[in-house]
Amino acid sequence: MTSAAESHWDPLWAGGRRYRRMTDTESALLAEHLGPGHGRPALDIGCGDGELARHLHHVLGYRTTGIDCSPSALALAADEDTGPRPGPTWQRLDFAADDLSQLPDGAYAVVTCRLVYRWMDDKPAFLDRVRSVLAPGGTFWVVAEVVGRRPESDPRAYLAITEAEAELLVSGWSVVRTADLDVLRCFALRP
Ligand SMILES: C[S@@+](CC[C@H](N)C(=O)[O-])C[C@H]1O[C@@H](n2cnc3c(N)ncnc32)[C@H](O)[C@@H]1O
Numbered sequence: 001m002t003s004a005a006e007s008h009w010d011p012l013w014a015g016g017r018r019y020r021r022m023t024d025t026e027s028a029l030l031a032e033h034l035g036p037g038h039g040r041p042a043l044d045i046g047c048g049d050g051e052l053a054r055h056l057h058h059v060l061g062y063r064t065t066g067i068d069c070s071p072s073a074l075a076l077a078a079d080e081d082t083g084p085r086p087g088p089t090w091q092r093l094d095f096a097a098d099d100l101s102q103l104p105d106g107a108y109a110v111v112t113c114r115l116v117y118r119w120m121d122d123k124p125a126f127l128d129r130v131r132s133v134l135a136p137g138g139t140f141w142v143v144a145e146v147v148g149r150r151p152e153s154d155p156r157a158y159l160a161i162t163e164a165e166a167e168l169l170v171s172g173w174s175v176v177r178t179a180d181l182d183v184l185r186c187f188a189l190r191p
Pocket residue numbers: 005009010019020045046047048049050052067068069070073093094095096097113114115116119
């Protein structure tokens with residue numbers, strides 16, 4: 001069945017909408033905060049066309065699953081994966097609504113979520129779901145635009161998470177590290 005998230009996002013991907021690419025600075029922060037994968041499982045939630053998932057898999061060495069509610073995004077992700085085989089696993093899943101037992105692994109050393117948290121309607125429920133799939137000692141890596149970085153008149157100001165949403169995101173973790181990237185903030189969170 002088509003979820004509300006798929007109905008919203010799939011036409012955007014199918015119509016050619018694309019999102020901000022990772023920079024070398026972002027990749028360096030990722031390596032610094034996550035470290036090498038050594039084949040451990042990673043889950044990229046809302047992977048879109050798969051750039052972060054491919055990076056986790058082919059560069060950092062995680063055995064990565066990229067999930068997205070949009071079949072069009074996943075088709076792009078698979079097409080753009082020209083790295084060595086086997087590449088990341090791509091799976092259609094609405095992370096907010098679907099049964100998470102469909103995921104290939106029960107627990108992930110790394111869970112990532114880039115430019116996705118903003119769009120989760122029920123953020124407490126989303127964070128509970130993330131905790132349920134994160135291995136003890138694992139890292140939850142979030143990249144989100146934060147409020148106040150653009151002039152209020154900027155038509156893209158609505159892309160930012162609010163201060164309250166940022167506080168909710170970082171509450172309840174034993175380790176919270178952050179790094180700023182122009183309008184974005186990266187969060188490395190550990191249970
Ligand atoms: C702004 S895009 C970011 C894509 C990618 N992470 C990136 O950094 O380019 C947000 C992505 O989240 C996906 N998404 C939104 N809600 C979702 C949900 N409930 N479950 C899975 N994916 C979702 C969308 O389909 C879209 O690909």
